[in-house]
Amino acid sequence: MLKKQIGIIGLGIMGTNLTLNFEKNGYQISIFNRTKDKINELMLNYPKKNIKPYYTLKEFISSLNHPKYILLMVKSGKATDETIKKLIPYLKKKDIIIDGGNTYFKDTIKRYNKLKKIGIDFIGMGISGGEEGALNGASIMPGGDKTIYNKISHFLIKIAAKKNNRSCVDYIGPNGSGHYVKMIHNGIEYGNMQLISETYNILKNILLINNKKISKIFNKWNKKELNSYLIKITRNILKFKNKKNKYLIDLILDKADNKGTGKWASISALELESPFSLITEAVFNRYLSNLKEERKIASKNKKIINKKIKRIKEKIFINDLEHALYFGIIISYTQGFLLMQKASRKYKWNLNYSVIAKIFQEGCIIKAKILNKIRSIYKKNNQIKNLLLSSFFQKKTKKYQSSIRNIIIESIKHGIPTPTLSSALSYYDSYNSDKLPANLIQAQRDYFGNHMYERTDKKGKFHTNWKI
Ligand code: ATR
Numbered sequence: 001m002l003k004k005q006i007g008i009i010g011l012g013i014m015g016t017n018l019t020l021n022f023e024k025n026g027y028q029i030s031i032f033n034r035t036k037d038k039i040n041e042l043m044l045n046y047p048k049k050n051i052k053p054y055y056t057l058k059e060f061i062s063s064l065n066h067p068k069y070i071l072l073m074v075k076s077g078k079a080t081d082e083t084i085k086k087l088i089p090y091l092k093k094k095d096i097i098i099d100g101g102n103t104y105f106k107d108t109i110k111r112y113n114k115l116k117k118i119g120i121d122f123i124g125m126g127i128s129g130g131e132e133g134a135l136n137g138a139s140i141m142p143g144g145d146k147t148i149y150n151k152i153s154h155f156l157i158k159i160a161a162k163k164n165n166r167s168c169v170d171y172i173g174p175n176g177s178g179h180y181v182k183m184i185h186n187g188i189e190y191g192n193m194q195l196i197s198e199t200y201n202i203l204k205n206i207l208l209i210n211n212k213k214i215s216k217i218f219n220k221w222n223k224k225e226l227n228s229y230l231i232k233i234t235r236n237i238l239k240f241k242n243k244k245n246k247y248l249i250d251l252i253l254d255k256a257d258n259k260g261t262g263k264w265a266s267i268s269a270l271e272l273e274s275p276f277s278l279i280t281e282a283v284f285n286r287y288l289s290n291l292k293e294e295r296k297i298a299s300k301n302k303k304i305i306n307k308k309i310k311r312i313k314e315k316i317f318i319n320d321l322e323h324a325l326y327f328g329i330i331i332s333y334t335q336g337f338l339l340m341q342k343a344s345r346k347y348k349w350n351l352n353y354s355v356i357a358k359i360f361q362e363g364c365i366i367k368a369k370i371l372n373k374i375r376s377i378y379k380k381n382n383q384i385k386n387l388l389l390s391s392f393f394q395k396k397t398k399k400y401q402s403s404i405r406n407i408i409i410e411s412i413k414h415g416i417p418t419p420t421l422s423s424a425l426s427y428y429d430s431y432n433s434d435k436l437p438a439n440l441i442q443a444q445r446d447y448f449g450n451h452m453y454e455r456t457d458k459k460g461k462f463h464t465n466w467k468i
Helices: 013-024 036-045 057-062 078-090 105-117 130-136 146-159 177-205 211-221 229-239 261-272 277-289 292-301 314-347 353-360 370-380 391-414 419-431 438-449
Strands: 005-009 028-032 051-053 069-072 096-099 121-128 139-143
Touching (some): 013 028, 013 146, 028 036, 057 078, 069 078, 078 096, 078 105, 096 105, 096 146, 105 177, 121 146, 121 177, 139 146, 139 177, 139 353, 177 277, 177 314, 177 391, 177 419, 211 229, 211 314, 277 314, 277 419, 314 391, 314 419, 353 370, 370 391
Parallel strands (some): 005 028, 005 069, 028 051, 069 096
């Protein structure tokens, strides 16, 4: 019984659903929330569950046996710090705090170090899957000490999503690594969503296809290698009609919000100097979408090309688009995993990428068929330099590159923006180039700043007096 007791603080959507998930799995849950309303609401909605409400932190803590397992599901940032600060006086050595919020990984590292000094164990845990995952099985990324993970793994396995009888949870690595992997998950999510929205835009504004037919196309794609949660929900969204028989998608304002995790991922890529162009393009395009009023004014200057160009053969074009999207998705995951590799070296996390791919395979927003391939590639070689060097993705990208070129060319002709599709191809073309024009950049740097350059014909650093 002792082991089956968990305390949860923070009853937002995620906290509430995780409470229900734990309860369903036979755990006795103590709950606490800063304000009473959410506690009362939960108890009113689920009066018969094995959930015990507490209205003061003191009573909440006293309800838990030592060592206490406390899951924080409060807003990330200041709220998490404040809650930990209030908890500390009530805790003893070997009690475990688990932060399940969307926390910035550097904050997790700081909190881990601070709590370590006073003997309190801390796990920074990324959770993906939204409210549905929290309730029925999430994708879970815990970071901290392995010995502490081992103590809590029995209940994480229960609440995690399952894929082929494997739980989508495993030990990620030390301190902030769990939240880092969650942050990259979100970055890939931004990339994939933008790629899908570009293909929707192309179908709508180049082929002039209606929502119902676009939904059918996504449905077809979802049955093959593009199979994924995001393609599935896109299919459903596009065919959804409101009570007035209108497609809801056409009534939604084209301004995309964000909660900042994509920005964090891009900042990390800049700090670690790892190419992350596709995902960063996706982040920038959310900002660009928010300039609605300016776009409205500026759009008056654009020559609208809304006539379907006759020579496009619809069937071939849709086939190309399917391949172009898959190409883009390959680059999105490639850049995400690459950044994790870079971070693992920098922060000494020793990440296992096939385990991470396994965790992403169910319960989370970026779950997709492609992850099965990624998992097996990293299983064979955890240190592979780039997924594009694996024979599977090498062959795929080689096969699909003419498709993505065709799609981008047609989009440019029609004035349809393809920021992430174009970024995917540019990354691919650069990565697959033995020679890049960086020699000219080096010459320019040396010309104006004496920065020196290396040569192809001899070793060493050189400077030239260019102005003679
Ligand atoms: P979700 O997205 O899951 O709905 P959220 O909005 O990120 O959740 O965070 C919700 C939780 O953080 C709530 O339980 C909230 O408490 P209230 O219901 O009292 O608002 C909690 N929270 C936010 N700020 C807090 C703070 N400064 N101290 C403690 N808890 C806080």
